[in-house]
Amino acid sequence: MIPSTTMKAPSSLPFEQIPRTDPLPERIYRQIHEKIANGEIDPSVRMTETQLAAMLGVSRTPLREALTRLRHEGLLAAGRGTSVASLSRTDLEEIMELRLLIEPYLAARAATLATPQGLRALDEVVRRELAALPRPALQKFVMANHDFRVVLVGLAGNKRLAEAASRHDSQIQALRRATLEKKSNREIVVRHHQLLVAALGRHDAQAAETIMRDLMLQARESILALIPAPRS
Structure with a gap:
């Protein structure tokens, strides 16, 4: 097994x-x-x-x-201890703190190194996300969301950093999918992805970093809302 x-x-x-x-x-x-x-x-x-x-x-x-x-890529669990039940709220807070540090930096690097081919790939994934916004297409939206991240991280060009980001991302995969059950959250993701593609097209690293940080902050809030804070 x-x-x-x-x-x-x-x-x-x-x-x-x-x-x-x-x-x-x-x-x-x-x-x-x-x-x-x-x-x-x-x-x-x-x-x-x-x-x-x-x-x-x-x-x-x-x-x-x-x-x-x-x-x-975070599409399959990376091993033992990555299921939702094995993560405490403290675990999640630490993972999201790491993502807040890593993901905006990767977005900034991607803006600096973005290629026309990479931008076209991101545009295509955003179109898939828009097409999958209705609730019956949730699984397709989750996959498009995953593919957007894979392309973006690939554009950043730092394989070791990308592996670290993917490892932490895979640990919260099930929780991220749960947050995307809400259409309002899916719409937030699409808006930020559209802004990111525009920033990358301008090679505006500062804007890309800011957009990604805001998205990570909102993701952190949505994910932690699924795990009640311990009673004092």
């Missing part, structure tokens, strides 16, 4: 066999990503690597590479 890889029960997953073409880890990554996006994979249910490899018709070595990438 691999506690860091949580998927839907085997009987309910109509997986197609992965074509045996290169690069195989990339193709595995994309299929799992798509099935999370359309709701066919439930990240709350555990599955072994052996079961998943059999469903995809691949060996465990390329599967592990794809799963590692998904974990680094």
Whole structure:
């Protein structure tokens, strides 16, 4: 059993066999990503690597590479101790404090290093977020929100810092999804993402940093609201 890889029960997953073409880890990554996006994979249910490899018709070595990438991006849990139940309010406060330090800095770096290709990718993700704003499309919005962050962090160009940010982000994945149940929160995210793309297009690092800090502050408030403060 691999506690860091949580998927839907085997009987309910109509997986197609992965074509045996290169690069195989990339193709595995994309299929799992798509099935999370359309709701066919439930990240709350555990599955072994052996079961998943059999469903995809691949060996465990390329599967592990794809799963590692998904974990680094925060799409799958990174290991034990990352579930909502294992995090105290103090844990969450510390994680959000770190995010307040890291995420605005990454946004500023991305504004400095943004490329036309990267900006087009962010524009496309924002369009996906707008299309997924209605409640029935929540899972698609969550995935688009995830993809926006992946592209933005990639533009920042600091892999070690990006890995640290993703590690902390993965710990609050379930809580972040819970906050996005509210349409008003989804609308806040989209507005900030639109402002971020505009700031990156101007290569305005200061504006990008300010926008991201404000978004992180609002995210912190929404997430902590889900965990009652201890009684004194």
